[in-house]
Amino acid sequence: DIVMTQSPLSLPVTPGESASISCRSSQSLLYSNGNTYLDWYLQKPGQSPQLLIYLASNRASGVPDRFSGSGSGTDFTLKISRVEAEDVGVYYCMQALQTPITFGQGTRLEIK
Amino acid sequence: QVQLVESGGGVVQPGTSLRLSCAASGFTFNTYGVQWVRQAPGKGLEWVAFISFQGSNQYYADSVKGRFSISRDDSKNTLYLQMNSLRAEDTAVYYCAKLRHSYDSSGFTIDYWGQGSPVTVSS
Numbered sequence A: 001d002i003v004m005t006q007s008p009l010s011l012p013v014t015p016g017e018s019a020s021i022s023c024r025s026s027q028s029l030l031y032s033n034g035n036t037y038l039d040w041y042l043q044k045p046g047q048s049p050q051l052l053i054y055l056a057s058n059r060a061s062g063v064p065d066r067f068s069g070s071g072s073g074t075d076f077t078l079k080i081s082r083v084e085a086e087d088v089g090v091y092y093c094m095q096a097l098q099t100p101i102t103f104g105q106g107t108r109l110e111i112k
Numbered sequence B: 001q002v003q004l005v006e007s008g009g010g011v012v013q014p015g016t017s018l019r020l021s022c023a024a025s026g027f028t029f030n031t032y033g034v035q036w037v038r039q040a041p042g043k044g045l046e047w048v049a050f051i052s053f054q055g056s057n058q059y060y061a062d063s064v065k066g067r068f069s070i071s072r073d074d075s076k077n078t079l080y081l082q083m084n085s086l087r088a089e090d091t092a093v094y095y096c097a098k099l100r101h102s103y104d105s106s107g108f109t110i111d112y113w114g115q116g117s118p119v120t121v122s123s
Helices: none
Strands: A004-007 A010-013 A019-025 A038-043 A049-054 A067-072 A075-080 A089-095 A107-111 B003-007 B010-012 B018-025 B032-039 B045-051 B058-060 B068-073 B078-083 B092-102 B110-113 B117-121
Touching (some): A004 A089, A010 A019, A019 A038, B003 B092, B018 B032, B018 B092, B032 B078, B045 B068
Parallel strands (some): A010 A107, B010 B117
Antiparallel strands (some): A038 A089, A067 A075, B018 B078, B032 B092, B045 B058
């Protein structure tokens, strides 16, 4: 199984500042078709998760451009520029390459 | 718009069975793979099972293999999860989730999630 490791697990951020979350996979998420199967999801309080970033760096429909994903192989980063109050929640990375699909532990973003 | 509505959750005793349903609308259900993901109280997300479009392939997490069965009825646009021999550790909110890519395209990215159906296994 592919193990996903996120850091930090807790992230207090001042509104207007930027924030970064790291995700590392135990094996490469690059597939033979050239795609890298790493997704980012946000679960806001009391809600279902929502897709933010797919294939490591593609923003999902309706996601503000303050959110960006980068990385390759086994090391990935989600960056949120100009954090807003509505960005609070738990961020998960997920490897979408193979079953069993696995998630990182989650990073809880809170506003200072 | 895409909607996934789960039902069938509840409180059951250990060793018993439960069947969850997920009614899908707003997209061509029979062309997409779908899956179940669960979340234990206060915990992270755990993938449970996947079924491909047309139902030809099913995959399961080791924690539920042999006890849970995923199926679909494309005539009713509905996904199911039959859960047998339930254990306390199966207590969770169960989410139905749709894959972003249709047909057998590679990858398991989820673009829509249901609101979740809570299951509690307790004596």
